[in-house]
Amino acid sequence: MSVTAFNLTLHESMREYLGRFYSRMYLERLLAGIAVPASRYFLRVNTLKITREELVYTLREEGLEVFTHPEVHEAVYLKVKGPNAVRVHRGKVFVDYPTAESAYVGANVYAPGVIKVENALPGDQVTVLSPDSRPVAEGVLVMEPDEIFSKRRGKAVEVTLSVFKVESLRDHRAYSDGLIYHQSLPSMIAVKVLAPKPGWAVLDMCASPGGKATHAAQMMGDEGEIVAVDRSEEKVKAIQENARRLGLRSLKTFIYDSRYISEVVGTNSFDAVILDPPCSALGVRPKLRYSRTHSDVIRLANYQRQFLSEAYKVLRHGGLLLYSTCTISPLENELNIVYAARELGFRVKPANYLNVRKPLLGIPGLLFDPVVNDTPGFFVTLLEKP
Secondary structure, X not given: OEEOOOOOOOOHHHHHHHXXXXXXXXXXXXXXXXXXXXXXXXXXXXXXXXXXXXXXXXHHHOOOOOEEOOOOOOEEEEEOEOOOOEEOOOEEEEEOHHHHHHHHOOOOEEHHHEEEEEOOOOOOEEEEEOOOOOEEXXXXXXXXXXXXXXXXXXXXXXXXXXXXXXXXXOOOHHHXXXXXXEOOHHHHHHHHHHOOOOOOEEEEOOOOOOHHHHHHHHHOOOOOEEEEEEOOHHHHHHHHHHHHXXXXXXXXXXXXXXXXXXXXXXXXXXXXXXEOOOOOOOEOOOOOOOOOOHHHHHHHHHHHHHHHHHHHHHEEEEEEEEEEEOEOOOOOOHHHHHHHHHHHOOEEEOOOOOOOOXXXXXXXXXXXXXXXXXXXXXXXXXXXXX
């Protein structure tokens, strides 16, 4: 028996909600797209350390097929391979959904993500399965089952074949030397829309793991101040590690709930704010399971509005807010921008960049669409405080 790709299912309340904005045919295409990775996997070149041309030449000399984006200069990508037929072996390793989604695109399986091991000892061929028994990869078990659950660390399965294959380069020296950052194309374009300048003071309200904050610092030539905030020590440590690896000095971090950030940074303090708040994530690819309901979306949209209100307070007059999400949900996207303009006083600015579809409700911004753009689902709007 062999298995390739899967379809994504939605809670009925989500299907009804999205059906107000999308046709049934389009929604099915959208869900099929979210269930698989995009055809290109993007990396951002750290142009403070190396030119794009130098990096591409080096990687190609090593035999890697690396391509450049024609309009986003710091963006390079590798092609995603698949879908491949995964065999179902007698030995099975069941893993949690985040681990299954990683193995689905070629990552090895590590002990913390393992739920159960059946009919397998070290050296055996095994199939890696999601909690609902969908095969995502096959490989070789490299740890004793008892050790997996007693130690809860280390590599449990060396993946040899996955439904899709992405070369992430996280084990490559280009990553350890800080020459690249794994970042989606829409996320890079979002910062390009903001276009931060050297010397600016920029606040990233929900910054972990630091993609947009470090990109802003890079665009600013590491001149100015980037304040990157998140609400847990673990999240802030991830930002700090990425800033260290990329060699950035202008980026500062601290732990705080940014819904109340004006309490510590004051009002009218920043030239720009980056806000990519927690969202329904109905755009992240690939996704094997999606359990959120329409009630979750309403709660998240209201939560995001608290950040928007605080962003208005901390911006200087004439300052810019970059608002982005990794979802295609209109309540969290276009309708939150309507709220920001009508209730808070923001002015919506044009955010045209590349050939990206306009949002459905006519807000000047960008909607990256898995069906149309072959990217993750992503929303970008630029706002100004008058």
